[in-house]
Every structure is written in C-alpha cells, then in structure tokens.
Amino acid sequence: MSANETAIAGVFPQPTEEQWLKLVDKALKGGSFDSLVSKTYDGVAIAPLYARAKAEGPRALRRTPGRWSILGRVDLADADAASKLAIEDLEGGADGLHIVFAGSQGAYGAGLTSDSDETIAHLVEGIRLDYGIPVLVEASPRAPNATAAIMRYVDSHHIEPSITRISLGLDPLGLQALHGFAPAPWAQASKTFAETAKSVAKAGFANGAAVADARVIHAAGGSETQELAFALSAAVAYLRALTDNGLDVETARTLIALRFAADADEFMGVAKFRAARRLWARVEEACGLAPKPALIFAETAWRTMSRRDPWNNILRGTLATFSAAIGGADTITVLPFTQALGAPDAFAHRIARDTQLVLQDESHIDVVDDPTSGAGGFEALTSELCERAWAAFQEIEAEGGLPASLEKGSLQGRVAAMAGERAKKVARAREKVIGANEFPDIHEKLLDVLAPFDAARQTADAPAGAVKTAALAVRRLSEPFERLRDASDAYAQKAGARPKVFLANLGSVAAFTARANFAKNFFEAGGIEAVFGPETNETAEMVAAFKASGAKLACLCSSDKIYADAAEPAALALKGAGAKVYSAGRPGDLEQKLRDAGVTGFIFVGCDMYDVLQKALEEAK
Numbered sequence: 001m002s003a004n005e006t007a008i009a010g011v012f013p014q015p016t017e018e019q020w021l022k023l024v025d026k027a028l029k030g031g032s033f034d035s036l037v038s039k040t041y042d043g044v045a046i047a048p049l050y051a052r053a054k055a056e057g058p059r060a061l062r063r064t065p066g067r068w069s070i071l072g073r074v075d076l077a078d079a080d081a082a083s084k085l086a087i088e089d090l091e092g093g094a095d096g097l098h099i100v101f102a103g104s105q106g107a108y109g110a111g112l113t114s115d116s117d118e119t120i121a122h123l124v125e126g127i128r129l130d131y132g133i134p135v136l137v138e139a140s141p142r143a144p145n146a147t148a149a150i151m152r153y154v155d156s157h158h159i160e161p162s163i164t165r166i167s168l169g170l171d172p173l174g175l176q177a178l179h180g181f182a183p184a185p186w187a188q189a190s191k192t193f194a195e196t197a198k199s200v201a202k203a204g205f206a207n208g209a210a211v212a213d214a215r216v217i218h219a220a221g222g223s224e225t226q227e228l229a230f231a232l233s234a235a236v237a238y239l240r241a242l243t244d245n246g247l248d249v250e251t252a253r254t255l256i257a258l259r260f261a262a263d264a265d266e267f268m269g270v271a272k273f274r275a276a277r278r279l280w281a282r283v284e285e286a287c288g289l290a291p292k293p294a295l296i297f298a299e300t301a302w303r304t305m306s307r308r309d310p311w312n313n314i315l316r317g318t319l320a321t322f323s324a325a326i327g328g329a330d331t332i333t334v335l336p337f338t339q340a341l342g343a344p345d346a347f348a349h350r351i352a353r354d355t356q357l358v359l360q361d362e363s364h365i366d367v368v369d370d371p372t373s374g375a376g377g378f379e380a381l382t383s384e385l386c387e388r389a390w391a392a393f394q395e396i397e398a399e400g401g402l403p404a405s406l407e408k409g410s411l412q413g414r415v416a417a418m419a420g421e422r423a424k425k426v427a428r429a430r431e432k433v434i435g436a437n438e439f440p441d442i443h444e445k446l447l448d449v450l451a452p453f454d455a456a457r458q459t460a461d462a463p464a465g466a467v468k469t470a471a472l473a474v475r476r477l478s479e480p481f482e483r484l485r486d487a488s489d490a491y492a493q494k495a496g497a498r499p500k501v502f503l504a505n506l507g508s509v510a511a512f513t514a515r516a517n518f519a520k521n522f523f524e525a526g527g528i529e530a531v532f533g534p535e536t537n538e539t540a541e542m543v544a545a546f547k548a549s550g551a552k553l554a555c556l557c558s559s560d561k562i563y564a565d566a567a568e569p570a571a572l573a574l575k576g577a578g579a580k581v582y583s584a585g586r587p588g589d590l591e592q593k594l595r596d597a598g599v600t601g602f603i604f605v606g607c608d609m610y611d612v613l614q615k616a617l618e619e620a621k
Contacts, residue, residue, distance in 0.1 A: 042225040044384050050376030057379055060274040060328040060370045063293040067366045069134045069331040070356040075100040075110040076343055079119045094353045096134030098333045103142035103460035105215050109453035110343045115143035121153050134165040141460040161204030168200055173234045173402055174213040180471025181462035186403035194245035208257030208295055210238045218261035219302045220472035221419025224272045229392035231258050232279050233402035249287050262324035263301035264316040271381035273327025278386050298329035305340040306478040309435030309444055313337035318355050325365050342449035412470040426477050427610035436478035442524040480610050481525055488527020498529040499620030500551035505533045506558035506566045515584040516557040522603050526613030528620050539573045553620045554579035571597035580619045
C-alpha cells in the first residue's frame with residue numbers, strides 16, 4: 001500500500017516535488033539551491049531531498065541475518081586483569097570479544113604485550129569457545145605466536161574448531177600500511193601468508209582467517225572511497241595469494257573478511273557498509289562465483305575520539321554504531337569513551353556495550369535487514385560510493401595491486417593529501433569536533449583510566465631485512481586543539497591561573513551576546529579562558545574591568561552597527577591599557593581602521609581557528 005492509498009493521505013494530501021521546490025525557493029529568498037547541497041571529501045553530492053528509488057539495489061544482508069554481534073575489547077597488558085574484564089563484558093551482555101595486541105591496527109595506546117601460550121590460555125580460560133562465542137583476534141608484528149597459541153589452546157581443550165567463531169585476523173598488508181614495513185617482499189610474504197591461512201583453514205577455523213582491514217585508512221584521514229578501495233584491494237591480494245598457493249577460489253573467499261571504521265557521519269557511514277557488500281559481490285562475480293554475503297567487522301572510529309570532554313565520545317560512538325548496524329555490519333566493537341586517555345576501566349566498558357544493547361534491545365534496529373533499501377538518498381549514495389570506490393580500486397590495480405602501490409608510496413600519498421584537506425577543515429572548524437574545536441569545557445576534570453595512554457603500544461620495530469615503505473600517519477582529529485589545551489594546562493599549573501581573554505562587550509546585551517558567546521567558544525578551544533566584560537558604554541569602565549581581569553588579551557564583541565562607531569575608540573583604549581586586541585566578526589570595510597587602532601586579529605566563522613589560537617595562546621601567557 002502506498003502513502004496515497006491510506007485514509008490519512010486523504011486528509012493530508014501528499015505534496016509534490018515542485019511544490020516543495022517553490023517553498024524552498026521562497027525560503028532561500030533568491031539564494032542558490034546549490035547552497036543546500038553538501039559535498040563529501042570525495043566530491044559526492046548530498047542533496048537535501050531525494051525521490052524514492054526507482055529500483056532497489058542489491059540488499060546489504062549480514063552473513064547471518066538478524067542481530068549483529070556485540071564485542072568487548074580486550075586490550076589490557078596484564079592478562080589476569082584483561083581476563084576479568086572480558087568475563088565482565090560477556091556477563092554484562094556482550095556476545096563476544098575483540099582481542100587486541102600491542103602493535104595491531106586497533107592498539108590505540110593499549111594492547112596485550114604478551115602472546116605466549118600461557119597468556120592466551122589465561123585470557124580465554126572459562127570462555128565457552130565451543131558455544132560459538134565470536135572472538136576476533138587482531139594480528140600484530142609484536143604477537144607472532146598468537147595464531148599458533150590460540151590454535152593449540154583449542155586443540156588441547158578438544159574443541160572442534162569448525163563450531164567456533166574465532167577470527168584469527170591475518171592482515172599483512174594492513175599492518176604494512178600502518179607500520180611502514182613488510183617482513184619480506186610480497187612475492188615471498190604472500191606465500192607465508194597463504195601457508196598460515198591454509199593451516200588455519202585446514203584446522204577448521206573459517207571465520208575470517210584473513211581480514212582486509214581499512215581502519216588504517218580512516219584513522220590516517222582517508223575518505224570513504226579510499227577505505228573501500230583499500231579493503232577491496234587487500235581482499236583481492238589475499239584471494240590471489242591463497243589461490244596461487246593451492247586453494248580453490250571458493251574456499252579462499254570463505255576465509256576473507258572485511259573490517260571498517262564507523263564514524264558519526266550517518267549518511268556516508270550507512271552507505272559505506274552497504275557499498276562494501278556490493279563491491280565484494282562484484283569481485284566474486286568476476287571470479288565466476290555466485291555472491292554470498294561478506295563477513296564484515298566494524299569498529300567505532302579512532303580518529304573521532306577526543307581526550308577532551310570525552311563524554312562526547314559516547315554520542316559519536318552511538319551514531320557510529322547506528323550507522324554500522326543499519327549498514328549491515330556482522331560484528332561491532334565500540335571503543336570505550338575514555339580510550340584516548342588510556343586503558344578504559346569497567347565503567348567505560350559498560351557504557352560501550354550498553355550503547356549497543358540499547359540499540360538492539362530497546363530500539364530494535366536489528367529487526368529489519370537492510371532497512372534503507374529503496375530509500376532514494378541511501379541508494380543514491382551507495383551507488384555513488386560503489387562507482388567511485390571501484391575506480392579507485394582499479395587505479396590501485398593499475399599500479400600493480402596493493403602491495404606494489406604501498407611499495408611505491410602512491411596510495412599513502414593520496415591518503416595524505418585527503419588528510420591534509422580534512423586537517424584544514426578541522427583547523428577552521430568546518431569539520432566540528434565537539435569538545436575540541438566546538439563547545440569546549442575548559443574546566444573539565446580528567447577521568448580515571450586503568451593505565452595511561454602508551455603511544456609505544458601502537459608501534460612495531462621492523463625486523464632485519466624488512467622491506468621499508470611509507471607508513472600512514474594515524475591521528476585523531478582533535479589532536480591539534482588538544483596540544484593547545486595541554487599547553488594551557490601546563491601554564492596554569494605553573495602560574496596558578498589559565499591564560500585569559502577579556503571580552504570587551506560593546507552596547508546592549510542583545511547586541512553583543514552572539515559574538516561574545518562565539519568568542520568564548522573560540523578562545524577556550526585553545527585553552528584561553530574567557531572573562532566577560534560588563535555591559536557598559538563607558539570606555540573608562542571597560543578599561544578598568546580589563547585591568548581587573550588579569551587578562552593580556554581583549555576581544556571586541558558587538559554588532560556591525562555598533563562597531564562602526566564604538567570599535568575604534570574601544571580598541572585604542574584597550575591597546576593603551578596594554579591589551580593585545582582582537583575583534584569578533586568579519587571586519588569588512590572597517591578592517592584597516594581597526595588595525596590602525598590596534599586590533600591585531602579577527603575571529604570569525606571559517607577563519608583559521610588553530611592558527612589564530614596558536615598565536616593568541618603565546619600572547620596570553
């Protein structure tokens with residue numbers, strides 16, 4: 001039944017697109033409709049409204065329809081503590097575990113530091129692997145024994161591997177992209193990979209023995225197209241290695257899983273996971289195989305995590321989880337909201353799993369398979385991503401495949417260029433990170449973690465004779481602003497107070513409030529505490545308040561109309577009182593006059609926020 005056939009449609013007739021466009025044109029008051037169309041970093045246009053899709057694309061179905069698997073991270077260095085936290089995750093509602101070693105893609109300042117048989121046995125002791133509890137293991141150059149240790153544990157406990165859901169996560173190309181080295185040239189390394197994967201398959205472990213893991217692209221600032229192309233290229237490289245070394249293509253494809261990061265961009269996030277399934281199906285068809293649903297793992301994005309005001313990470317994680325689940329991910333790992341501070345405690349783990357439990361058990365978003373199927377917007381974005389990602393995949397293939405592209409540094413260069421564009425937008429707050437470049441909480445209290453963040457856990461040393469390649473620079477979006485906040489904290493600890501900026505409010509409250517609040521948000525993102533000046537028209541009173549504030553910076557805040565008459569004398573007076581003077585808002589025709597009066601900087605939406613704050617922080621000390 002269509003909407004027009006329902007009784008309510010008779011009372012509320014369905015508007016046409018033409019009627020909607022007329023209302024839009026009226027609201028824009030002569031402005032261009034293009035102002036409502038946003039574009040992704042790949043250049044994909046996102047329109048404000050889409051018509052219903054004329055034809056549904058292939059459904060994005062999980063390998064096992066229904067609920068996705070909720071995973072709890074296991075990343076503490078101490079095996080005993082890690083085991084206890086893992087059991088608590090499982091008893092608290094998690095379906096399975098995500099085991100992370102130092103040096104793996106998902107280490108993020110943590111990770112197990114031992115891969116001995118004893119450590120592995122202690123870690124999984126008491127966990128009923130024979131019940132099909134999903135266990136994802138991340139490969140790492142620092143954990144060469146992990147795969148064999150898990151296989152030996154399963155064998156020694158007489159567990160049939162084929163009934164387990166253990167993914168051993170072999171991913172040499174993903175690790176090469178992260179660390180910048182391969183233990184040997186791909187012609188040799190591919191044989192080693194294939195033999196290990198074959199031994200895993202022969203033993204009966206078939207649940208993602210190899211994982212084409214694109215999280216490194218996302219964490220390095222890459223785009224959705226680049227993530228998809230990387231995962232596809234890695235998966236094809238693994239498929240070739242397996243078939244070149246004795247496996248038939250049908251068996252080989254069952255050993256390969258894909259993994260992606262999920263961030264807070266709902267539209268592109270859903271489209272990315274849906275596109276991944278279509279793209280892998282296209283590869284299967286090219287191999288003469290009837291497509292089967294790919295096994296796709298998801299993890300909430302590292303690059304969107306913030307150390308400052310980390311409570312916002314819960315919101316970002318919720319959106320990311322929603323996107324991955326709607327997009328059809330088979331398993332989802334939610335990074336605990338304090339991950340960027342260090343090893344998360346039991347409370348942070350609880351919030352991570354409860355995020356998923358609420359979406360499953362209260363919102364029931366798992367009940368409908370591929371719920372965006374047929375929706376015009378999602379179908380259009382999915383198709384666009386498929387087209388662009390396939391072209392990017394072909395570009396990598398034309399370079400000789402992913403191993404050759406990594407060796408030449410071609411792919412790393414393209415990702416770095418995309419990351420540079422992203423960094424510019426973050427610096428200008430065009431891409432917002434709540435708690436960092438938008439709505440900072442300058443008086444926040446740091447939260448407790450079980451162990452401090454250890455950057456060394458993310459690294460791995462190249463063995464003798466390794467092939468060196470360019471490493472992708474993994475970073476979080478909020479890091480530049482966090483460095484400013486750290487400098488402010490260090491100054492406050494030494495001087496007893498933070499650097500300050502005095503907000504010189506001109507005119508009435510109605511006139512200055514908008515720009516005063518903008519200025520507060522702006523300067524405090526750099527660790528400079530804002531002090532509101534009084535509502536006054538008296539220059540002497542304003543200067544006296546500035547001197548009493550203890551600030552070295554002052555920022556004029558008011559409307560353009562009041563600036564025309566009052567900004568110049570106010571700037572002269574504040575400069576005479578020793579202030580470094582800024583002005584909130586674009587200066588327009590007043591710029592030269594205000595500069596002559598002592599204004600040294602202008603802050604406004606779209607300016608290089610980070611650059612201005614670097615300078616202002618030094619002046620404010």
